[in-house]
Each structure stands twice: as C-alpha cells, then as structure tokens.
Amino acid sequence: MTLRKSHRWLLTVSLGFFLLAVAMLASPRILRDRYDARISSQRRLVAELEVTDLCLFTDARYARHLSQADWHSPFQDNPTTLDYFPSGSMVMPPETLRGRSHAMGEKTSQLH
Template sequence: MTCRKSALFLNAVAFLALILAGLLVHARQRVNSAAPVVAANALLARQLQLTDLCVFTETGYTRNPGITGTASAFQDSPLSLEHFPSGTLMQPPPAPVWEPP
C-alpha cells in the first residue's frame, strides 16, 4: 500500500512545525538563562563608559563601521580582493539618500 503524496507532505510539515516549536522553546530558555550575564555586561559597559560595539578586531573598517569611509576597504586598490575574513561577513553601509536643497 502506498501513501498519498499529500499525506507525506502533511507529515513532513507537521514534523518541521514540531521542530520549530522545540527550537522556539529552547531559544526562550536560553534567553532567560543568559539574562544575568547580559545585565552584568551592560553594567560593565556603563562603568567603563564604552560607547561603540567592536564587531571585529582585524581592521579599522570592520571594527567600527559607523565611523569609517565607504572606500576604506579598498584602500590598497579598487580592484583588490578582501584579505580579512570579517570583511566578507559585513554588509556594506546603506547608500546615502540625496535630498534636494
């Protein structure tokens, strides 16, 4: 006896929904268990008066993308390849919106 394709599909969707529910419960538990650590890190950052997040430690244009130029990644040559792995993980900054004066 063969199963209908629609029954296989519904079984797969139900199985994936069950996995998704398990992942959501697990994520909620992890967030609740990490709350004291996050609060301690926030207190430490406030005490040390840290202002910006250091995303990567390799180069200036990945350390703080808020204060770098858009061409700083290509300072060696406009056609040079990215030689820091973190540069491939960062999104380029949003294009500025031009407004007429």
C-alpha cells in the first residue's frame, strides 16, 4: 500500500518538527555538564587574569577590548578618519560612552 502525497508530506514535516523540538529541548540538557565545565574554566581564567573582554574581534584594538575603548576610538588616527575596520561597523561604542541618554546608564553617566 502506497501512502498518499499528503500523508507523506504531513509525516515528513511532523517528523522534522519533532526532531527539531527534541534537538532544542534535549541537546542543552545532554551538553549541560560539558557546558558548565567550559564556562567554569573560562570564568576561572577571567577571574585569575582579570580579563574584561571576549577575544572575538581582533582587527581593531577598540573592538578587541571594546569595554575598555578610549573616548575617540572611531576617529583614533585623526578627527576626520572614519572607522575603516570591518568590525567597527558591528561593534557599537561601549556602554560607558552610549550611556548618557540611556535610562540604564543615567547613573553611571554622572561619572564621566
């Protein structure tokens, strides 16, 4: 007996969604121990070395340590030099510089 086209499609899609749901619900649990171990070793290193930033953007120094960037970062070479590093278009200025009008940053903006 051959299945109708509709049944085949419904079966495939249902199976796909079921697999997706299983992957999304089960994989975080299965990988939890490994994740916890990784996070704790990273936290240990961050605490030990007092690291402040992720090593994601390594082309520009204000993107490598974006939370520590100085005031003139995007125009660091001279006032008319536009930001030419690709990561500069992805990384926004740090909270300390944007915080002036930001509700959450109001308190800290008083510091600068």
